[in-house]
Amino acid sequence: MTAPIRLLIHGASGRMGQALLRLCNESGNCQVVAAVTRKSPPQRVVDGVPFFAASELSGVPAFDVAIDFSLPEGFDPVLALCVARRAALVSGTTGLSEAQRGELASAASVIPVLWASNFSLGVAVLNELVERAAVALKGWDVDVVEAHHAQKKDAPSGTALTLGEAAAAAGAHVSYASLRAGDIIGEHTVQFSGPGERIELVHRAGSRDIFARGALHAASRIAGKPPAAYRVRDLLD
Amino acid sequence: MTAPIRLLIHGASGRMGQALLRLCNESGNCQVVAAVTRKSPPQRVVDGVPFFAASELSGVPAFDVAIDFSLPEGFDPVLALCVARRAALVSGTTGLSEAQRGELASAASVIPVLWASNFSLGVAVLNELVERAAVALKGWDVDVVEAHHAQKKDAPSGTALTLGEAAAAAGAHVSYASLRAGDIIGEHTVQFSGPGERIELVHRAGSRDIFARGALHAASRIAGKPPAAYRVRDLLD
Amino acid sequence: MTAPIRLLIHGASGRMGQALLRLCNESGNCQVVAAVTRKSPPQRVVDGVPFFAASELSGVPAFDVAIDFSLPEGFDPVLALCVARRAALVSGTTGLSEAQRGELASAASVIPVLWASNFSLGVAVLNELVERAAVALKGWDVDVVEAHHAQKKDAPSGTALTLGEAAAAAGAHVSYASLRAGDIIGEHTVQFSGPGERIELVHRAGSRDIFARGALHAASRIAGKPPAAYRVRDLLD
Amino acid sequence: MTAPIRLLIHGASGRMGQALLRLCNESGNCQVVAAVTRKSPPQRVVDGVPFFAASELSGVPAFDVAIDFSLPEGFDPVLALCVARRAALVSGTTGLSEAQRGELASAASVIPVLWASNFSLGVAVLNELVERAAVALKGWDVDVVEAHHAQKKDAPSGTALTLGEAAAAAGAHVSYASLRAGDIIGEHTVQFSGPGERIELVHRAGSRDIFARGALHAASRIAGKPPAAYRVRDLLD
Incomplete structure (x- = not known):
């Protein structure tokens, strides 16, 4: 030890x-x-x-x-x-x-x-997965959707922008959507849409x-x- | 018979x-x-x-x-x-x-x-469920998220607006988000966010x-x- | 007042x-x-x-x-x-x-x-929505999927069974699936699958x-x- | 050229x-x-x-x-x-x-x-992402949930098993759940559940x-x- x-x-x-x-x-x-x-x-x-x-x-x-x-x-x-x-x-x-x-x-x-602005282990992994997927799925549409509590002012979240940049680095055009509702701690979805199929990569925070x-x-x-x-x-x- | x-x-x-x-x-x-x-x-x-x-x-x-x-x-x-x-x-x-x-x-x-502009049986049922939920969940935040193929020009979709109106009729403040990606036929999610809990009502069209x-x-x-x-x-x- | x-x-x-x-x-x-x-x-x-x-x-x-x-x-x-x-x-x-x-x-x-075994407002509303949807979507397949923390022993959850019974009351055949993972407080999804379309009704508990x-x-x-x-x-x- | x-x-x-x-x-x-x-x-x-x-x-x-x-x-x-x-x-x-x-x-x-039994580009990418995530998220619970049309006999699907093996290769304990409903072409979700957070990796097939x-x-x-x-x-x- x-x-x-x-x-x-x-x-x-x-x-x-x-x-x-x-x-x-x-x-x-x-x-x-x-x-x-x-x-x-x-x-x-x-x-x-x-x-x-x-x-x-x-x-x-x-x-x-x-x-x-x-x-x-x-x-x-x-x-x-x-x-x-x-x-x-x-x-x-x-x-x-x-x-x-x-x-x-x-x-x-x-x-x-x-x-770092976000130390979540899961978000760090998600960033890496997004970067990898964006390279392999060239030409697919990329959407980043994030949801946070109603009090959060800025949109998209910093984490959403970082995820989007990970995809954009591979040449993807990235769109963003933000929901502000209830007391949601933080959810981020990166959706890759290709002909006839989709991949969704989701992170859900259940606790700060x-x-x-x-x-x-x-x-x-x-x-x-x-x-x-x-x-x-x-x-x- | x-x-x-x-x-x-x-x-x-x-x-x-x-x-x-x-x-x-x-x-x-x-x-x-x-x-x-x-x-x-x-x-x-x-x-x-x-x-x-x-x-x-x-x-x-x-x-x-x-x-x-x-x-x-x-x-x-x-x-x-x-x-x-x-x-x-x-x-x-x-x-x-x-x-x-x-x-x-x-x-x-x-x-x-x-x-009607949308004859889908599922969307008709969803409208009814949204109307009912909005009455029972007064004060919860309501978000309507819709996704359609990249060629669709108008946003939010007419169906999303109808769903939002069903919630607004009960006094809810409704926000909208639209994704335009790939060849998605049509997906509509109505999310109700309250303190500590959420309800998501989703319709997915797999065929025209x-x-x-x-x-x-x-x-x-x-x-x-x-x-x-x-x-x-x-x-x- | x-x-x-x-x-x-x-x-x-x-x-x-x-x-x-x-x-x-x-x-x-x-x-x-x-x-x-x-x-x-x-x-x-x-x-x-x-x-x-x-x-x-x-x-x-x-x-x-x-x-x-x-x-x-x-x-x-x-x-x-x-x-x-x-x-x-x-x-x-x-x-x-x-x-x-x-x-x-x-x-x-x-x-x-x-x-009651579950006092959540959202679950009560979900029960009502499921009962309504099951009547309007006769003949559609119904699946109840629930996820709870890894320590929960019984499966399906009592809430999942109640939701299933709400659908079964309208004649639906209901299947169940249970996930036991991490520290999930409680999630219940009721999926209605018909020809070419689906409705998913989801409840997520974020706090006890x-x-x-x-x-x-x-x-x-x-x-x-x-x-x-x-x-x-x-x-x- | x-x-x-x-x-x-x-x-x-x-x-x-x-x-x-x-x-x-x-x-x-x-x-x-x-x-x-x-x-x-x-x-x-x-x-x-x-x-x-x-x-x-x-x-x-x-x-x-x-x-x-x-x-x-x-x-x-x-x-x-x-x-x-x-x-x-x-x-x-x-x-x-x-x-x-x-x-x-x-x-x-x-x-x-x-x-190969599944030639979908998205599923191939998903396999790679799952393998990567399982290494980085050691100790998290892994669930593979798949949904296919009601006529599909075998369960879990071969693709679900391959995804599960990709996670198991990194030492994860993997659980499976299968839904058979409607005319779903094929959906696979790999959920990683850790303390206070989750990652969901989803593939949706919209066309054969x-x-x-x-x-x-x-x-x-x-x-x-x-x-x-x-x-x-x-x-x-």
Whole structure:
């Protein structure tokens, strides 16, 4: 048995941070060695996990991968820490500036990094399947249909656009349709329509936990990889 | 056993007319007593069915129901014939003028008439189910998604709009999405999304024969009914 | 504005009881006047709701409907209370004996009662749609496909059998298929297959809260109804 | 522009043979140089295609690929002809004996051969996608659901079993469900169920022409390949 991956959870008091702390024991080979919150944590140790305030970041123990779901203002310190420690960074923090994206790209020459908007394992697999199908089914019509809860403003979803680009890369013309209804967590269908037959590739999210699980999966795979910018799908089995 | 319904097929050389002649034997209780074509028919009798040119319309034998899939210019004579003979009229002729629609409405006080854009039995049932569900699921979001072949120009399909109106009649806000892809004959989904649960009502057309079958089904049910304007769904079992 | 329905929640410490207490405020016109737990409640009042032990049942204040998700041994007292108070009873308690079912049937001549294994609003609507479709689509093949989490032992699900019976009542031959996979909460599809076309009626459960919501909906509708044994679908809008 | 692939259609009077002759012009780079029927053909040339009786097989002109949808007794001569001419063989003839399968395997060291039970392009792609997904989604439950017309006797379909084996090869436990209803040409769904998310991979056949199209596609790809036994999916783009 190999030693467990040592994780730093950055943004530990947010919704994703809490899900990461709750789910990290599901996969046997992870151990949270530090949970970092923006402000001073109410308790120093919770369920055996030591907590740190963002201002104490430099004093965290050794770790292999930082998982960051925080705010743009918290991103630079955790990136710098990972570079200094030669640890990997997995980040889903949204709203990064152009400059921050540039720093992330630069860091990829020193450490393994992964930034993604959707960490679901299933969506990563779906992206790969769509790319493959689009090559084999040249000339077929491609439609991406996505459904999300009524409160979601943007359409098509970022995930739908990524799926469409995977098909478009093979030359397909891609159309989009978006449904906003009820409390649907997220469903994406990519339909390939050819003469007399169709293929439908569907992903259904039943719980928001899949995003935390996917981030943990990615963290467990990225540890020890050569420095580079990875995508979730680069870390699939 | 009851006597078979005596049918007049008006527009017998068109695509629908040919399908009607081919399929009328499927249901045991129909008999085509006259097939009427716009121009002189090449043969006077085909498979036991007597053919007539439109100019010979007044000379056709007694019939119970005329099924008309012809052109606007052929509509007035067959309507007049049905009124004169006190026979029912089932018509799917498109492009009727306002005046012709008025004549049809007037005729409904004398004979049973039915005009429809979609004669599929399944779509008629779906309309009824949507209307019922929309009443019972008040406050749920309603989406109508339809898919047709890439050549279809108008969107949403007329059938999708009818389905949406069935839901809107119960006060639902209805959204539409249309896919145009491959050679899909026609698929309609009405999705009701509530808190924590969804209902999807789907119709899939696998063959264009369903429109001819539906017209024959309607003809077999409308015969002998009181004068009125019927919808396909009014003639369901 | 009408006075709110006064509810007694029987089995308030169970999973369903807790969901009922949590969700009863969603619909504006319910008020929990008593929550009854098997043993002495740790607190006498929680969020304004008075709690009682089962042994104190006779002392609860006036109520309109009791919602009971308890155990067979708790059923007789709450039924007797409802009869004595002339209040309605909505129960989802499983494992009732034949004798208890008999008592429930007898009580239906005095008070409105409803016992169901599935309180989802959507499933109740689906049952009604299936029954209607089966009559209109005579001769079409009917398949009921259901999917549930891998831990569910029985197959087909009770809900699938009820749906199948709704179709069989119209003379349809019904086939069943069951999937046991992942953590699917519950999906039921009833497919009607005719010549050249199909109708699929689908229900997807995304959250177990729908069962509590359905029970609350039923309670709000059953209050004030004449004595009788009702089904969830008898109380739809 | 390259020279067209020269095809020999063996079994030209059967249902598949007729579809092959009808559809071979869809793809621009095929030319039927000989159509072979079991008995003497009623006409020597139809639409520019020369017809031959099976007894005249040795006299057919030069060809690149033979497409064989005939009977077991016709298989040996066409295989021998292909070997003698060093042409490729694409066969969908069912009911071959063990000995005939052995001969086919031996011939694969001399010419490119392909035998398949399902030539649909979409199903070939689906097989590949399933194999990929099963590797990336280890530990997820896999269900294969197929639907065919009510007359189909065997279940699960051969295609469903092949799809299931593609998933099982990656270690997945696979369950099967079969629906027999209406006149469904063929639908196959492979569902992967993991914690909180699902992927569904669906193929829908809308026309039997897809099998002839797939065979023509395979023929156009196999011409000029090195001797070996190919699968449809080995010849995808």
